[in-house]
Amino acid sequence: MKRIIFPLTFLLFAATTITFTACNGDSQAAITIDDAIAIKLQPVTTTQYAPILKYSGSMASTAEARLSFKIGGIISGIYVKEGDHVVKGQLLATLDLTEINAQVQQAAQGVEKGRRDANRAQRLYNDTVATLEQLQNSNTQLQVAEEGLRIARFNQQYAQIRATESGIILKKLMNEGEMAGVGAPVFMLNGTAGNGWVIRFGVSDKDWAVLKKGDKASVEIDAYPNKTFTGIISEIAQGADLSSGTYEVEVKVLPGGARFAAGLFGTVRLQPATEQTVTMVPVEALTEASDKTGYVYTLNADGKTVTKNKVTIAFLENNKAAIVSGLDSAREVVTAGVGYLTERSTVKVIK
Template sequence: MKLKHMFASLLLAVVVWACSSKAESERGSANQSTTADESVIPVKLTKVTTVVRAEPVTASGLVSSAEEARLSFKVGGIINKLYVDEGQFVRKGQLLATLDLTEINAQVSQAQLATEKAERDLDRVKALYADTAATLEQLQNATTGQNVATQNLTIAQFNRSYAQIRSTVDGTVIRKLMNEGEFASAGAGVFQISSNRPGDWVVRVGVSDKDWARLRLGNRASIILDAYPDHTFTGTISELAQAADPMNKLYEVEVRINPGRVKMAPSLFAKVTLQPAQSRSYAVIPVEAIVEGNGKDGFVYTLADDRKHVRKIPVQIGFLDGGKVLLTNGLSNVTEIVTAGSAFLTEQSTVILN
């Protein structure tokens, strides 16, 4: 009887173990299936469209005068007198500063004495040559010496005439860079003068090479100054640089402003919107397709050749237009990009079309 009970207990244990193993096996299969399903990301594709538009170019810069002058002395010396201060209005030709002429006058006197001596020497050699007591070479050398002395006198007198600074434009002294008693080397700026005629105000801004290519002289512009936020000024492009700035790689565009009756001053901050005459083509995609956006740069995903994985493509953003993004570069030969699900993707992701 005991043997029967032991056999029944053993049989029951075997049945329980078999059922438990089957249940664990089924649960494991279900977990593997769930994990496999979770590693496949459903995505949605959207076609890339193109549009041709003449979109404005926006940039910022500072107001300045088209006729600005940085005035300096022709020769070096000690500044004797400054006749104007910053903010003062000056007329073209007005005397602004002079140097101490002690040294310069001495140089003129030296040149004058050297010229007189050279003339006496020449007269003496001419008389000797007439008496056949001097050679032709001596006469030629004396003539050359007299000519050189005369030219040196001309240089000294010219330098003395430019030992002063006179205004080259009607305008305002916007900066005084030196004071009386300082040594001014030749060509070192002493005053910065800005013309204040209404038609001379401009804004200079930098644009990219692609925007520069769309702009033309005479294109219209609208300008908003921080000093006058409620007023929009009109202007036209007056100059286009033919080479990029080596520091920032941007092309300078000069926009001439029509100030009307508004008071202008140099260095006012301006926001400029340029209206190019030439249009360009943009690739258009939904904004949700952009991942890792940083300023003008971003990325999008497109399906790989096997249609089960994705490729990450860098793009350059032109601007936003509602829920659309207009791209200036990056999607050549790409017809479809991933929209829904793009935020969860990596280049190792497996995808399925939703």
């Protein structure tokens, strides 16, 4: 029987290959373990929170009015300018009355003719020459003419603008010689007789949803730097402004003995009565935070990978961050090791 003899060099090569393969496998396992990022987890809690909303605006009077002519015409005279103080009933502007006076005269002549026709019809009816229908028609025509005269005289009366109350002319929108349309504003009047002062500003749709009429507010006015005024939401718009897309909110400000004027700039802090649920997480869990947004990592069910969650931050308080959205179902978040994580990271939890 022939024996097969392997050379010594072949045996040594085989042994070396086996040893190298085994060592290489151990190395790969070690690398996998060493690549896992050590992390720590912290539990999250939930609480009720009413956000404090901050807006700015200028002061205005609730007696603010846009004064205009009832009828159209050419402006013949304007007797005030912006910033003037006016008293109730003061004449501010007039239209050219040439056409308007002619309309009044025309209506008056129509009434005279209507009376003559009515009287003639009455005499003819008494002499049984005219019928009852003819008499009634003439009386109706007289009444129509009299109402036309009333309309013409009423329009003649409102071919001028008078101050509806004492106040200040904020803005003059038209000048002498211009054609004023029916109801087109000519003056902006800010009444100063009462104490009704408000600040108006636009809010986003999200803030509009939590605000209610009657919610309290605190107001800081630049003219009174060391004083805070009490305010209350008096009006909330039920539709968005077409130009800005915001919803107008009106906050009534109590003067508290201070002297207000139109145009004073103020900052309003609103405290909605409606509360919302927020998730509280440690501040160190946040990464890539900017303004009201940031990211928080959570551990997946396999215990080895993580998920990067985009969250909306409501506020920071006592080393805690209040999250409005983005962590609805999370019970724990990653705190230690956050700076080294990506969405593809392998992790190991350190208790």
